Amino acid sequence: QVTLRESGPALVKPTQTLTLTCTFSGFSLTTTKMCVNWIRQPPGKALEWLARIDWDDDKYYTPSLKTRLTISKDTSINQVVLTMTNMDPVDTATYYCARTVAGPDYLDYWGQGTLVTVSS
Amino acid sequence: QSVLTQPPSVSAASGQKVTISCSGSSSNIGSKYVSWYQQFPGTAPKLLIYENTKRPSGIPDRFSASKSGTSATLGITGLQTGDEADYYCGTWDTSLSNGVFGGGTKLTVL
Numbered sequence: 001q002v003t004l005r006e007s008g009p010a011l012v013k014p015t016q017t018l019t020l021t022c023t024f025s026g027f028s029l030t031t032t033k034m035c036v037n038w039i040r041q042p043p044g045k046a047l048e049w050l051a052r053i054d055w056d057d058d059k060y061y062t063p064s065l066k067t068r069l070t071i072s073k074d075t076s077i078n079q080v081v082l083t084m085t086n087m088d089p090v091d092t093a094t095y096y097c098a099r100t101v102a103g104p105d106y107l108d109y110w111g112q113g114t115l116v117t118v119s120s
Numbered sequence: 121q122s123v124l125t126q127p128p129s130v131s132a133a134s135g136q137k138v139t140i141s142c143s144g145s146s147s148n149i150g151s152k153y154v155s156w157y158q159q160f161p162g163t164a165p166k167l168l169i170y171e172n173t174k175r176p177s178g179i180p181d182r183f184s185a186s187k188s189g190t191s192a193t194l195g196i197t198g199l200q201t202g203d204e205a206d207y208y209c210g211t212w213d214t215s216l217s218n219g220v221f222g223g224g225t226k227l228t229v230l
Contacts, residue, residue: 047221062218107155112163112164
């Protein structure tokens, strides 16, 4: 059974760095073609893909946020971490992690999401 | 501004059929598989269609999809009030080297 769960602060101040953790089970990021993505959704708005890390440690970022994002993995404890620097109120959103199999690239399992509010 | 273009909303009567379009380019839909996601308010998106036309286990065959060139279409037949949700198309963009979504379509069942 594949599960993913996001964790992190519910509230961050402007200019701070956000660190989110995706803890997963039911698959391994050492398995060929396995990947974990981060996606966010501002309140009332559309999904926005942010980043992906692959089984071979390849990393991909959305161009508009590339300078602020870092994705990493710890395969020994089945976690993927996303950091986003210089947070702004416009970054207020629900952040999701989701699994992908590289190639078909569909997001077959999602976490429940975690709402992050950026406010002073 | 989303890379993939969807209509903001569609509506149809209960029991009828509706289609939702998703338009992209040669670097995304034109060269990669398309997937579709269903999202109810306050919940995470759920995979509805993968690899252009395939349904995951548990998704009723009232949901179907197709792809032609740089566009994809989701179809829902026998509409039910429980189908009222937001629907998103998604794929990978080979030029951007990142995932992309449509802006989402809100389905209303009249």
